[in-house]
Amino acid sequence: MFPKIKSQFMLDPKIIHLNHGSFGATPKPIFNSLVNWQKKLELNPSKHIYDTFDFLKESRSSLASYINCDKDDVVFTPNPSTALNTIIKSLDLNSGDEVLSTNHEYETLDRTWKYISKNTGSKYIQVPISLPLKSENDFIECFLKKITSNTKIIFLSQITSSTGLIFPIEKICKIAKEKNILSIIDGAHVPGHIDLDIKKLNPDVYTGACHKWMCSPKGTAFLYVHKKLQNTVKPLVISWGYDSDMPSHSQFLDYLQWYGTDDISAYLTMSDTIRFLEKNNWENVSKQCKKLNLWARNEINKLLKKEPISDERFLGQMSSIPIKSNDILADQTEFYSKYSIQIPIFKWNDKEFFRISIQAYNTKEDIFRLLEALDDKYN
Template sequence: MDASPFRSHWSLDPEVTFLNHGSFGACPTRVLEEQSRLRARMEAEPVRFLHREIEPLADAARAALGDFLDVNPDDLAFVNNATTGVNTVLRSLRFSPGDELLTTDHEYNASRNALDFAASQWGVKVVVAKLPWPVPSPQAVVDTVLAHVTLNTKLLLIDHISSQTALVMPVASLIRALRERGIETLVDGAHGPGQVPLSLHQLGAGYYTGNCHKWLCAPKGAAFLYVRRDLQPGIRPLVISHGYNSRRTDRSRFRLEFDWLGTNDPTPFLSIPKALEVMGGMLPGGWPEVMASNRAKALAARTFLCQRLKVAPRCPEDMVGSMATVPLPDGFPAEPSVLGLDPLQDRLLSEYRIEVPIVPWPRAPHRHVRISAQLYNSHAEYQRLAEALEALVR
C-alpha cells in the first residue's frame, strides 16, 4: 500500500490503516519528545517547576495558542478537553424558570448531556432544532436554528464541526444573528482548531471551547476555553482552588481562578507551541496549507467513496473540513453501552486492519462511515476502505 511520506512523523501502528484522526487525534513523535522533556524537567525538581516555573511557561504556551487563534491569550484558559469547557460554562451560568436553552440534533452526546443536566438543575427547557438531512446548504442550518429562537431563548450550544456528521456548521452567521437578539452562543469546537481557519476575535462568540489534541496534534489532555472579556466575571472553573481568594492584582480574576486548579500534569498544554511549530512546518505554506491539503484530501476521498458505494453526498462541499461522512446500508440496532461500536467497525479492524468510525445516524439502524484526512493519510488507504466496505456490507 502506498503510504504518505508524512507517516514517519507519527508512531502509528504500521499494520493499521488509521482513518480516525478525528476521534482522539494522533501526536507526532517530535511533540511527544517535547512532552517527555518537559516531564523530565518537572520530575527533576517538582517544586521548582510547579511553583517557580509553571506560570511563565503557561503564559508562553497560551501566547502561542492565542496567536494561532487570533485572540488575546488572557481570554483563554487551559482545560483538559472540550467537554470540560462546555461543562464549565453551563455549570457557571444562571437561568430562570421559563428560560430556553437551544441546541441542534447534531450536538455531541457528552455536551448534550451537560446541557440537559444544567437544564434540569434550573428547571428550564432544552429546545432541539432538527436540521434537515441531507443538508442542502449552510443557510438551511441558519434558518432552521433561528426558527426555534423565542423570546425565552438564553443560549445556543452548537458544535463548530459535528462529531457524528462532520458538518462544518455556519457558526459565524448564527453568532451574529443571535447577538443581535441579545443571545449568546457556546461553541463546542472540539474539532475546530487546526481543521478549519479560526479567528476567535472575528467570530465574536461568547464562549468557545476547543481541543488541541485533535487537529493541532498536541498531547492528549490539551484543550482551551475562551470566554469573551465582558462575560468572564460570570464564569468559574469546575474546581475552585487557590485563586478564589488570591490578593494578586497583576492578573485578572479569570486568570487567577483558572490557572491553578490543583496538582496535575501540565505538559500536554505546555507542548502546544511545539505542536503548532511541528505541524505548521510540515508544508511550505504552513498551517493554511496543512488545513487546505487535509480538506482537499477529505473531499477527494468522499467523492471516491460515494462513487464506489453508489451513494450521494449528504452535504455541499462548503460544509466539509478535514472529515467527511458517507452513508452506508442500514445495519442492526447497536447494543447499549457507553461508547458502543457498530459491529461493522469492529470487523473493519479485525478483518482488514482499518480503524474508522461507523456512526449511527440519524439513528440506528441508519449509519454512516466517517473518514478523517490528516497529512499521514494517503489515497490508497481510502481505496482499501472502499474495497473492505464493498465486501462487508453486501
C-alpha cells in the same frame, strides 16, 4: 500524501488509520516536546510548581496568537467537556429559559445541557437540521425560526462530530450578538482543521481541542471567554485560586488555572506544536487532505450507492456516510479485526453512519483499502 510528515507520526503501519477526528495523533517532534517538558519539570518539582504560571502564560500567548485572541482570555483545559461543563454549570439559567441548539451536537454535551435543564427548569431545544444540507441559508433560516423571547443561549458545534459538517458559525454569532443572546461554540474539531480567528468570529464562549487536528499531546484543549463574561465563570474545582491570598489581575485565570496538582506538560508543548504546524505548511496540508476527503467521499458514496449528506462546501477533513448496521460496535470491531481499518461507526438520529478522517499521514492507498473492505462487506 506527505511521506516526510507521515514518517514523523508514531502510528502502527499495519493499521489504516482513518479516525484522526476522534483522538488525533501526535508526531514525534511534538511528542518529544512533551517528554522534554516532563523531564524538565521532574528536575526540580518543588521549584517548577512555582514556575507553573509563567510557563502557562507563555503557552497561552502562543495559543492566543494562533487563534487570534488576548492571552488572558483563554485557559487550557484537558478537553472540551471540561471547558463546556465549566461554562454550562456557571450559567444563571431559570425556569422557562431556552438554550437553542441542533440535533448534530456531541452527545455528551447534549447530556450536560439536559442535566442542567433538569436542575434549572430551562429547556434544551435541538432544532432538527435535516440532511442533505444544501445551503447556508437553509441552515440559518431553519435555526433562526426557533428563536423566541425566551432564548438565552445559542449552543452550536462549528464542525459537527457525527455528521462532520462545518456550520456557518460566524453569521450565527453575529445574529446572536444583535439579539442579545449568548453564543457558546463547540469548536472541538476546529483548531488546525479550518481557520480559527476568535476576534473575527466574536463568540461569547469558544472551546477547541488541540489534541485533535493540531496534533498536540492528548489532554490539550482550551476555553475562551469574552472579557465581559469572565467574572461570571465559576471554577469546576475549588482550589487555591478561589478566594486567593495573592489574586492576580484576572479572577478568570485565578479560578481556572489551578485545579490542584496535575501534569501540565501537554499544555506547555503549545509553542512546539505551532512551530511544527508552521514548519510543515499546515494550511496546505489541510487543503490537500480536504481534497482527498472529497474524492474519498465521492468514491464511497458511488460504491455504496448513497447520496451525499451535504454539499461539498460544508466539509473539511471528515466525511460521514450512512450505512446499515444492526450492531455498530460489532461492525466497528470487524473493520479493525478483519480489515485492519480504524473507522468509527455510530448512530445519529436513529440511523447508522461511519466517518472517515483524513490527516497528513493518509493516502489514496488507504481509501482503496477501505473501498475493498466496504465492497467485501456490503456489496
